[in-house]
Amino acid sequence: MLNKRFQKSNTIAALLVGFLFFSLSLGAKEEGVKLEWRPIPDAGGYQVEIKDSRGKITREKTNASQIQLELPPGAYEHRIGVLNKYGRVSVFSAWIPFEVILSQKPEVIAAEKNKFLTKDMPESFEIKGKHFTEATKVILKDSKGNEIPVKSIDIKNSETMVVTIDKKKAPEGAVSLRLENPRNKSTEKENYFFVAETEDELAALESKSSYSGASGTFDLGAAARSAVLPGWGQYYQKKSTFRTAIFPSLVLVAGGYAAARGSSYMSSINELDAARQSNILYNSAFLQSGDPALFNLALYNYTQISPKYSSAVGEYNQLGIALGILGFFYIINVVDAGFFPGPKQVKVEGTDAPVTVSPILRNAIESEKAATYASGNSYLLQQRMELGVEFAW
Incomplete structure (x- = not known):
């Protein structure tokens, strides 16, 4: 009996080692860390153990073949234990290291040298910026959209990396650079550098890129953000605190004013309708009874309809002005984000x-x-x- 249990444990261990998935570098904490493995046949559940760099172990049990964890950035190890029908661990996998990184949108600053003759094109070049990690992906494309093979990426620190390309497939024309971090955090630089056979061709490439940049200055991403939430596009462009805060403030104040004018307009409409209904009732009562007092009351009520109508018209015009102010501030907010870039x-x-x-x-x-x-x-x-x-x- 013990021999059969031992054989079964060995079989489960072999399956666990073969089926376990792990990641050397997992994404940012704000979306959690997900560990996933292939299910083990006849398993009664799993126990996941996480060990941090100080040796502290946390344990979680699950019936699924994956688990979502909240972990701060750092180096960890994990192992998966298979539970038997009594809820006890029958076998553990080996400890497997992984790293949790805080994934941020990478930033790129202009290259120190952005013009190369084909014969002088270096095999390796340095990229400066921010938020570079071992998981950062580098994509280079030439002016025709063809991807340039990258042989290696050496991350010196979070602000410097060295990229090596294949000189046998050296690019030509305007080369764009795209950096991608986990969790869909990416940034792109068009015309990051230029490569041409002659100095004249280099000058022509620069001139063409300058003209394109001048004619295509609309920032669609920032404008779309400000269209959804005023001030969001300005914040995205890292503009000043004043320019970021002024547009939502103006839209909020104008929206409040428009709401107040709308309320006043509805009140004036209700008063006008009430006066008209009262006039109909008084006239009907006078025709049925012939009471002179009802006639005087109906006449007085009738004289009030005209000023109430004028008041409703005035409130309607005020509402139109308020909505116009609101629309003006909203459009200016989108225009500022789209046509006036930040630093x-x-x-x-x-x-x-x-x-x-x-x-x-x-x-x-x-x-x-x-x-x-x-x-x-x-x-x-x-x-x-x-x-x-x-x-x-």
């Missing part, structure tokens, strides 16, 4: 670090405001707005 990092010749370029709209500083004297020994300060671009190193 961007560019590479300037003669500098080692990238430069952040931000559009600005602000009041002129006090020292630059002109004082205009008026009567009574008083003076007025002329208000002036500045529209321009701010460079930050």
